[in-house]
Structure formats: C-alpha cells, structure tokens
Amino acid sequence: MDDGRIASPATERYARKKEAILAAATAILNRQGVKGMTLSDVAAKVGLITTSVTYYYRKKDDLAAACFMRGVERLDALVGEAAKAPDAPSRLLAFLDLYLDLNRRVRLGEAAPLTSFTEMRALKEPLRGSVQGAFNDLFRRVRGFFEGPQFDHLDKRDRNARTHLLLEQLFWTGSWLRRYDVEDYGRVRDKMYDILVHGLTPKGAGGHAAWAPLPLPDPTPQSSEGQEWRETFLVAATRLINQRGYRGASVEDISAQLNVTKGSFYHHHEDKDALVVECFERTFAVTRKAQADARALGADGWTQLSSATAALVAYQLSEHGPLLRASSMGALPIEIRHEMVQGYNRGSERFAAIISDGVAEGSVRAVDPMIAAHMINSMLNAAASLGVWVPGLERDEAAQLFARPLLTGLFSK
Numbered sequence: 001m002d003d004g005r006i007a008s009p010a011t012e013r014y015a016r017k018k019e020a021i022l023a024a025a026t027a028i029l030n031r032q033g034v035k036g037m038t039l040s041d042v043a044a045k046v047g048l049i050t051t052s053v054t055y056y057y058r059k060k061d062d063l064a065a066a067c068f069m070r071g072v073e074r075l076d077a078l079v080g081e082a083a084k085a086p087d088a089p090s091r092l093l094a095f096l097d098l099y100l101d102l103n104r105r106v107r108l109g110e111a112a113p114l115t116s117f118t119e120m121r122a123l124k125e126p127l128r129g130s131v132q133g134a135f136n137d138l139f140r141r142v143r144g145f146f147e148g149p150q151f152d153h154l155d156k157r158d159r160n161a162r163t164h165l166l167l168e169q170l171f172w173t174g175s176w177l178r179r180y181d182v183e184d185y186g187r188v189r190d191k192m193y194d195i196l197v198h199g200l201t202p203k204g205a206g207g208h209a210a211w212a213p214l215p216l217p218d219p220t221p222q223s224s225e226g227q228e229w230r231e232t233f234l235v236a237a238t239r240l241i242n243q244r245g246y247r248g249a250s251v252e253d254i255s256a257q258l259n260v261t262k263g264s265f266y267h268h269h270e271d272k273d274a275l276v277v278e279c280f281e282r283t284f285a286v287t288r289k290a291q292a293d294a295r296a297l298g299a300d301g302w303t304q305l306s307s308a309t310a311a312l313v314a315y316q317l318s319e320h321g322p323l324l325r326a327s328s329m330g331a332l333p334i335e336i337r338h339e340m341v342q343g344y345n346r347g348s349e350r351f352a353a354i355i356s357d358g359v360a361e362g363s364v365r366a367v368d369p370m371i372a373a374h375m376i377n378s379m380l381n382a383a384a385s386l387g388v389w390v391p392g393l394e395r396d397e398a399a400q401l402f403a404r405p406l407l408t409g410l411f412s413k
Contacts, residue, residue: 018056020046023112026067030113034064034122035247065127071115072134078102079141088411091145092166093193099170100189104182117171118327122248139163139389146410153413157390161401162410164389168382169196169375175326176348176374191368195375199409200305200355202365211404213310214297219289220320221282231320233258238279238324242384246276246328276328277336283323284343287312287380291350301358305351306407309376310399313383317395322384326377348373379406 024045028037039060043053057063082095105111120131143163146154154162169192180188201210223231236257240249251272294308316322329340351373358364379402386402387393393401405412 017046017048019112021048021053021056021063022067022070025063026071026113026115029064029067029119030116033119033245033247034061035245037064039063061124061127065123065131067115068117068120068123068131069134071117072131072138074102074114075099076138076141079138083141083144088145088148088150089197092196092410093189095142095145096170096189096193096196100173100177100185103173103177104185107178107182114174116174116327118325119245119248121243122245139167142167151411157393157401158405160389161386162405164382164386165379165402165405166196166410169378172326172374172378172381175344175378188371191371192375195367195372195406196410198365199405199407199412200358200364200367200372201302201408202362210302210408211306211400212303213306213399214299214303216290216293216297216307216311218320219286219293219311219315221285221289234279234282235320237275238282238322241276241279241328242322242325246272246332273332273336276324276332277340279324280328280340280343284347286315286323287347288350290315291347291354294354300361300363301354301356302363304354305358305364305376306403308351308354309380309403309407312380313386313399313403314395316380316383317387317393317398323380325381325384327381344377348377351376375406379403 021042025037025042028041028045032041037060039053039057040050042063043050046053053063057066078095078098081098082091085091085094102111103114106114117135120135121128123131143159145166146159146162151159177185177188220231237249237254240254240257243249244253254272254275290308290311293311294304297304297307299307312323326344329337329344332340348370352369355364355367355369355372359366359369383398383402386398390401
C-alpha cells in the first residue's frame, strides 16, 4: 500500500474472492454472453450463494462490465510492455509474444480466462459507454504501433483498419489455437508474425503491384422460386445476432426487425437454434461459393486467394451482408456446435489448399498454409464490424483497406 501499511488478512481474502468471481464470471460470459450469464451460475462456480456475490457486484450487468474492464486492463498492460520495443516490427512481435504467452498460461490453468469482447454492446447504458470508452482508449494505444514518420503513407482510416485487423487476429486465436499443443506456441507466434509483417506475396512483389484481385460473381445463395423472403429473413437475423449476440437477439427482436409475428417465426423455424444453424449454413455457402468461383478463374494461387478474400470482405458491407460471426457458435448446444465448427473448419481448409497450391507454384510466399488460412478467416470475421472503426466506409473500398494489409503485410504501403 502507498502509506506503507500491510493489507489485513480480511482485505486479502476480499481481493482473492473478488478475483475468483471475476474469473468465473468471465468464463461464463465468454460462453453464454451477457444475457445468458446469471449471478447464481457465477456463485455456484466459486462455491458461494448468490447473495454473497451481490456483496461484490450488486447487479449482473455490473459484474459483466467489470469482466470487460478487467480484460481491457490486462490487454493494456501487454500493449504498454510491447510499446517499449524500439521499432514497429519489434513492438508487434512483443505484443504477439505476450498475448500468446498469456493464452498459454490460461490454457495451463495458471491465469484467469481471457475476456471475449464480442458482446460489449449487449451491456446497458451507462455501463456500455464506460466499457466502450475504455476499449476505445486501448484501441488508440494499439494504433500507436502504426504511427511515426515511417507510416506517413497511412491515413487515419488505414491505421484504424490495421489496428482492428491486428486486435481481431489476436482475439480470434481463441477459435483455433487449441488445435496446437502449448509447446508449439513459439512456432505459431513466429508463423503469425511472419504473415503479419510480410504477408503472402512472393519476394520481390510490391504491395500495390501484387494486389490485383479479379471480380467474382455474387456469391449470394440462390433462393428457390417464391422463397426470396427467406434470404431477407436470414440477412436481418444475422445482422441482429452479430450486433447483440446469440442470447441478446431474442425471437421477439428478430420478429420485430422483420415486422412479423412470433407465430410467423415459429411457423418457419422450430426454435432460435434452428435459425442460427440456417444463418451459419448460409455463411458457409457464401464462403464456399466465393472460393469455388476463385478456383474457376483458372489463375494462379495468389490471384485466387486475393480474389476470394476481396469478394468476401466486400460482401460483408453489401446489402446481403454481413456473414454470421463465428462467436455465435459458443452459445449453441454442444452437438449442433460441433457440426458448425466442422463447417467453419472446412472453409479454412479450402483456403489452406489454395495457399498450398500457390506456394508450390511460386505465386504465394512459403508460409504455414493452415495458420495463414485461420488468419484469413479471422480477418473475414472481423470485416463484419469494420464499419464501426472506419465510419462511412464504402463497399468497394473495404478489400483494399482491410484484406490487402493481411495479404501483403501490415506495414506495406
């Protein structure tokens, strides 16, 4: 303590119990969202009764906000440490290393779970504004990685887009890192860093010269005759679920968005899980179609890869977008979730196949195809919220601003 006094055992017990509550609540929040988390579930996880938890956090939203704020604090500490490095590449490497090491310690049970920020907007005001403000401050500090004379070629929109891309690459590692043993994290770090700095373009290819994706056909799934309303329904549901989270988007909300009754909703879907599955199936179909159309170009791997990613990023901002964010999988029943994860993985494997073919022919730089594919999928997921960080972004600008930096390198011109 600042005044030199030693903390009492009671104060230490209070602090330990508070940390245990935050850790338990974060795990439940990540899995069930703000609406699905209950104080009774948190209490049971730490061996308390519900009224004991309210001694620390009076309401559920207070506890959820505290989880988000603690997550921001932990990330801010990593950013502050990484910022001590002498240049942009070494700051990026330090940030990546620190984040993956924290992820490793979480996985080994040595640290509290990392906070998922996908449901920040599900909080009620004024808590939402406070949490969002803290996250925006963190975002600005990470954006500092892209500031200085060497980045004069980037305007504020470029810096915002690349900061969003970098943060989401770290956040989305949670969806694929468990495919690797913790002993492999050092290699994962090196491969991610290599891709983030150098992209996938072969040596000697400049960023602008290499970025020439070909236009692809619209990948929107074709509705059967008389079923056009279904596409409208799925687009509206996807937008609402992405915005409010799986549990935050109620059947009433979805029905109201479409100006239909709950009865009409249940006439077409057995329950909300069935709707989310259909939204995921549509997302997989769009991704699959874009990949197939890129393959059909008969061009080299780089052209196929850049064309597919450009088309999908632009799709996110189209009247048919966005695609359903993968974070909604966590709230599904386990048997349905497994099937959706498999669909998501098949999309990654198709990207990995395109990358592998490109490496073999020399049109794509030699990278780890599977890690690169996961990073591309992470970028595509993040594109759904790109407009939040780059207000006024036009659809035809999105791929240049967001897909190209991943494929040609975060520090490229």
